[in-house]
Amino acid sequence: MGAMSLQTDAQRRPADVRRWRRYLADERAEAAVYRNLAARRDGEEREILAALADAEGRHEQHWIDLLGDDAGRPLRGSLRTRVLAALAKRFGSVFVLALMQRAEDRSPYADDDDATARMAADERIHGEVVRGLANRGRMRLSGTFRAAVFGANDGLVSNLALIIGISAAGADRHFVLLSGIAGLLAGALSMGAGEYVSVRSQRELLEASAPHPDAGDAVAHLDVDANELALVYRARGMPEDQAEAHATDVLAGLGSGPATGPTRIADDHEAVGNGMSAAISSFCFFASGAIIPVLPYLVGLEGWAAIAVAAVLVGIALLGTGAVVGVLSGASPLRRAVRQLAIGFGAAVVTYLLGLLFGTGAA
Secondary structure, eight states: OOGGGGOOGGGOOHHHHHHHHHHHHHHHHHHHHHHHHHHTOOHHHHHHHHHHHHHHHHHHHHHHHHHGGGGOSOOOOOHHHHHHHHHHHHTOOHHHHHHHHHHHHTOSGGGOTTSOHHHHHHHHHHHHHHHHHHHHHHHHHHHHHHHHHHHHHHHHHHHHHHHHHHHHTTOOHHHHHHHHHHHHHHHHHHHHHHHHHHHHHHHHHHHHHSOOTTGGGGGGGSOTTTOTHHHHHHHTTOOHHHHHHHHHHHHTTSSOOSOOSHHHHHHHHHHHOOHHHHHHHHHHHHHHHHTGGGHHHHTTOOHHHHHHHHHHHHHHHHHHHHHHHHHHHTSOHHHHHHHHHHHHHHHHHHHHHHHHHHHHHHO
8 A cells, every 4th residue: 555545634735635536536537438448349358448447446446545535526537538438438449449558658656656556567557458459459450541541641742742833833723723633533543553452462462371271181191200390380480499399289189280370361461451441441531631732722712822721721631640640559649740740741842842943944
């Protein structure tokens, strides 16, 4: 138990009581997040999330015991945690898990004498548990999500750069508008086709790496002395001693043959994604990104006014896509958003300068 738990009521500072009550409220809110997530899962994931909720309940009891009569009426958890609880109840998505991962990693218990060392260790392990659950979700959507993010970002940056470059060269509004629409269609089709070919090619390479379906039938006829089965496992990356031991178990009837790779191959297929879904996502998100810098010209703006409005709209969208990537990766959304903005605007500025150069040269 923490050192402060031995304090008498007279020794307690109001600031300590307020902090403990805040901790209590946050523990209750975090337990609600995990319970809501568990309600939208089944099987092993439901059990893991329910266990996390129970652990938060133990932390909650620690603060109740410490506060005693000072616990008072329950406070509301932080706005962030309450929003997460609402999202978990309605969606239960990997986004919520990724945000909870960051919340667990930022636990203040390691630096607070009023929390026990066990509680601080619990929070660290909770972060790893949530990281593992979030990674399952990332694996399930990584192929399509990658295509979506890359498509939207490419559409935003490439069409903004195209429009700014043409505008800087002195073209009129109609020509800029037509160029923007042409860039949207050409880029979206190119991105969709390229993503389909890329994902299909990667899946075909993985299929070529999977064990032959008839390889297991040969196990019973292997030369036990030569033990060539061990070479199969060594070829797939297993250390020699482990390969020899596993091959011996297989030949003794304790294993299931050389087909130990399909699980990994299946996981890799899941991470790569489906070619058609990746292509459709890439096409749609590129188009949705590429239309944004065109909007000012569609409503009749031109010149610097159109460029300024397009830049603001694209900047907001870049910040949004960067923040989403940050959330899913468990990193700082703000840092990823600013990085995305800097890269996008950097490309647009270079293109604008080139447009000025060629426009001046043409004059």
